[in-house]
Amino acid sequence: MPEVDEIADGVYRIATFVEDDDLSLNQFLILDDEPLLFHTGPRAMFRETLDGIARVLDPERLRWVSWSHFEADETGALNEFLEFAPHALPVHTEFGAALNADDFAVKPTRTVPDGGAVDLGRHRLRLLATPHVPHCWDAVMAFETTTATLFTSDLLAQLGHRPPVTDSDVVEPALSLMRAFPDVIPIGGHTFAALDRLVALEPATLAIHHGGACNGHATRALVDFGTGLRDMAGTPR
Template identity: 45%
Template structure:
């Protein structure tokens, strides 16, 4: 599939200290847009990308809010695609500043939007954190956006966070992976190369994954979806054998669990 890089007018730039950062928008699947901001003061020298994903439909959904500091960039980029007052749903992978730090700024800018999250996530955090009551969705519930269908899949502690979840968009077979497959650097919007080695290199750097006996089975369960596209929050998204990539990642985490020292 040919990627569509959005016109230069929608590449939004902002001064951050002495650096100029920008949010770049790419349509990575029909009606699914990656909004990517590369910063160099995280994981230098390669830096780190913070990616949000907009699903354009009758009821548009934003996955990942981003940190508050990036809200001016990301909201301007979203507004170039759809008026903010048309945004209907907001969700994220787990409770963390880069996932939901700007949540209430989005709720203020998009008066018709509502956070949609698992009952667990709502009960332990979002009911208190969000300025408007969220909508709780059951495990494996499908939200019909009108032209797109999004399934909510809890993944406790994968990669981290009790309330962790991923989203699966059925019409494009896109799995929104959150922090699974995190990579450093500023690669292409979408790659067809093996992303497991770069993901494990980032794991070696950050140690961010909660590696438990349930990590590999959870990833293998996601592989049963046979996603054609993995939309990844940090780093390049992946097009190709998503099931194979998930199983390979599961194998690697299982190996690390089995060789972990006993303390």
């Protein structure tokens, strides 16, 4: 059974810890008039994720499903959710739809332009195109404007079974993962340009796909993570 915790007002983290990988897979549910699921988790984990959602709302009420980039742990169960919830539709950028979702998804994708938003009720989710950040051409970062929650996908991912939300350091554990798996995020000028754009949003909470969510010093954590990546990029492997 996944762990279910409210990490910001109306934003729930549904986390399944995979012992063999020492990694949590965190899906996020925004509870509102038009509930949105950000990341679906893998297809094999669909029932478990569904059970977690059901502790917050009737999963048939899901209206939107979104994600950062097309990868099994972010979109594997996309069609399962679209088929389970009668009114659920995918939402992504025009490019993300054209590259992947239009072919894969069993329902048409609602698209928003870069920086555009979907209104959920009292929450509003903006999608910012961040190609190859964390990875994949279609990648976006999503920002919920009411709670200033940034959904960072694999940026700041941490290994280990961690508390659902913390105001202690997430940067060193995230850089430690990067040192262990240096190819997980391609680092270049595009990475730092995207990070600058994210820092300018001044997020209050980082809803991270793997590990614990970060609040209390979220913007600082993004800045420090960028500094750590710059150091790594300048250090020969």
